[in-house]
Amino acid sequence: MAGIKDTTAIVGIGQTPFARHLADDERTLACRAVLAALDDAGIAPGEVDALSSYTMEETDEVELAKAVGFGDLTFFSKVGYGGGGSCATVAHLAAAIAAGQATVGVAWRSRKRGSGPRPWKNTTVQLPTPAQWTRPFGLLRPADEIAMLTRRYMHEYGATRDHLFNVALACRNRANQNPAAVMYERPLTREMYMTSRWISEPLCLFDNCLETDGALACVVVSAERARDCRRRPVYVHSAAQGLPAQHHGMVNYWNDDPLTGPAWTAARHLWKHADFTPQDVDVAQIYDAFTALIPLSLEGYGFCGRGEGGAFTEQGALEIGGRLPLNTSGGGLSEAYVHGFNLITEGVRQLRGTSTAQVPDAATCLVTAGEGVPTSALLLRS
Amino acid sequence: MLDPVIDSDGAPFWGHARQGELRVQACGDCGEPRFPPRPCCPHCQSFASEWREVAGHGRIWSYVVPHPPLLPDYADQAPYNVIVVELTDAPRIRLVGNLVAEAGARLDSVPAGRIRIGAKVQVVFSGEGLPQWVLERS
Numbered sequence: 001m002a003g004i005k006d007t008t009a010i011v012g013i014g015q016t017p018f019a020r021h022l023a024d025d026e027r028t029l030a031c032r033a034v035l036a037a038l039d040d041a042g043i044a045p046g047e048v049d050a051l052s053s054y055t056m057e058e059t060d061e062v063e064l065a066k067a068v069g070f071g072d073l074t075f076f077s078k079v080g081y082g083g084g085g086s087c088a089t090v091a092h093l094a095a096a097i098a099a100g101q102a103t104v105g106v107a108w109r110s111r112k113r114g115s116g117p118r119p120w121k122n123t124t125v126q127l128p129t130p131a132q133w134t135r136p137f138g139l140l141r142p143a144d145e146i147a148m149l150t151r152r153y154m155h156e157y158g159a160t161r162d163h164l165f166n167v168a169l170a171c172r173n174r175a176n177q178n179p180a181a182v183m184y185e186r187p188l189t190r191e192m193y194m195t196s197r198w199i200s201e202p203l204c205l206f207d208n209c210l211e212t213d214g215a216l217a218c219v220v221v222s223a224e225r226a227r228d229c230r231r232r233p234v235y236v237h238s239a240a241q242g243l244p245a246q247h248h249g250m251v252n253y254w255n256d257d258p259l260t261g262p263a264w265t266a267a268r269h270l271w272k273h274a275d276f277t278p279q280d281v282d283v284a285q286i287y288d289a290f291t292a293l294i295p296l297s298l299e300g301y302g303f304c305g306r307g308e309g310g311a312f313t314e315q316g317a318l319e320i321g322g323r324l325p326l327n328t329s330g331g332g333l334s335e336a337y338v339h340g341f342n343l344i345t346e347g348v349r350q351l352r353g354t355s356t357a358q359v360p361d362a363a364t365c366l367v368t369a370g371e372g373v374p375t376s377a378l379l380l381r382s
Numbered sequence: 383m384l385d386p387v388i389d390s391d392g393a394p395f396w397g398h399a400r401q402g403e404l405r406v407q408a409c410g411d412c413g414e415p416r417f418p419p420r421p422c423c424p425h426c427q428s429f430a431s432e433w434r435e436v437a438g439h440g441r442i443w444s445y446v447v448p449h450p451p452l453l454p455d456y457a458d459q460a461p462y463n464v465i466v467v468e469l470t471d472a473p474r475i476r477l478v479g480n481l482v483a484e485a486g487a488r489l490d491s492v493p494a495g496r497i498r499i500g501a502k503v504q505v506v507f508s509g510e511g512l513p514q515w516v517l518e519r520s
């Protein structure tokens with residue numbers, strides 16, 4: 001079994017501006033991001049024959065294809081579970097291309113989360129959580145659901161608000177280097193963090209991601225085709241999805257070990273098929289809808305032991321020059337929250353050497369999707 | 383306030399709760415309790431199930447204190463607590479609920495500073511048949 005290792009590459013990335021409010025509708029934003037990614041790759045829209053996106057994406061394949069002028073599509077897939085699907089969109093394209101089902105794939109996400117409705121206010125259209133067991137009691141929002149796991153995590157392992165602040169600060173510092181980031185000109189201090197308003201204790205304002213309008217896309221082709229493209233190829237070295245046994249999605253309170261989430265499942269597959277180990281990862285883009293997902297993911301993906309994710313963030317470990325530079329465009333916390341797709345494009349920029357917070361000679365990058373929901377992850381290499 | 387949007391698997395739980403009984407689904411063959419309820423047993427794949435009464439004692443496994451923005455009925459009571467209770471009878475069954483001063487009391491009726499992980503609680507039922515939790519007198 002040959003597998004997909006290094007058989008495909010990301011050769012184009014594109015994005016719209018990010019803001020609390022953009023005038024364009026989601027469909028228009030999707031078209032702009034996709035065309036920008038194809039232009040970056042030097043590939044004509046008519047050559048695209050595969051698509052992948054999120055089940056929560058509002059612009060469907062038919063609308064996108066007829067607007068931007070795709071050719072005949074022979075593969076299209078959508079991945080569920082909100083931000084847990086981000087890396088899986090690329091993984092599905094890589095698998096389809098490696099298997100010969102398509103040749104040029106586009107993955108995208110377009111979302112008006114900044115100016116659109118707050119999804120938790122519509123209690124009938126939400127992530128598929130077992131809501132009858134949680135909503136009546138006032139566990140209403142993703143922040144409340146993850147705060148419950150965060151409190152237990154802090155209790156079991158002695159993680160502190162300073163550890164969560166380290167995460168928020170690293171992302172904000174990188175956003176302060178990135179003119180495209182919503183928080184480009186807004187530094188964060190410990191004083192600001194510790195005195196900010198609560199959203200759901202123990203999570204405060206700065207533990208929560210931004211609410212952003214914006215769209216992003218990337219282009220995946222075979223490694224052979226990638227060598228003829230305009231940009232340096234960024235190879236999909238390993239890819240995985242993860243849905244652990246007896247996992248519940250967001251409200252993972254009902255199994256033996258609720259603090260061992262989907263990251264652990266995805267990681268086992270990811271590393272099994274990789275030529276390198278967590279110690280060899282130069283830079284990481286880890287899904288950060290909430291700061292607390294970072295220590296959990298650091299443990300799940302094997303950067304530290306069980307319960308050590310909080311302590312891992314100490315001594316600038318997540319900053320440039322630290323053990324594991326994190327979310328180098330600012331991530332969902334400080335660049336833009338577009339269901340994690342900006343983490344994929346930033347991973348590509350790092351391996352091209354074009355990040356605004358470039359890690360010197362970065363050659364390997366982990367990108368992850370949402371922890372706490374059925375997830376996915378990519379190992380990229382230059 | 384949001385009423386439970388009940389599905390066919392969950393309906394017996396809420397029916398018993400309206401009678402003031404806390405019951406959890408258990409396998410009719412291997413006996414393993416499971417939550418949330420579902421059509422068949424993940425241990426032995428049996429479709430037989432029973433609703434087993436539990437004593438209604440537990441310990442707080444974790445808790446949060448939500449602040450606005452929230453749906454209006456909840457914002458009116460914020461900041462309030464939401465707790466997860468690990469049942470003494472069945473430690474892997476954890477129920478989301480609220481710690482209240484007495485049955486039917488507001489969601490903010492116990493000061494957040496009094497809540498501790500590990501605290502012993504016991505079930506009571508609101509007038510609408512929602513399970514709620516009060517601190518056990520020690």
Ligand SMILES: [Zn+2]
Pocket residue numbers: 409410411412413414423424425426427428
């Ligand atoms: Zn059974």
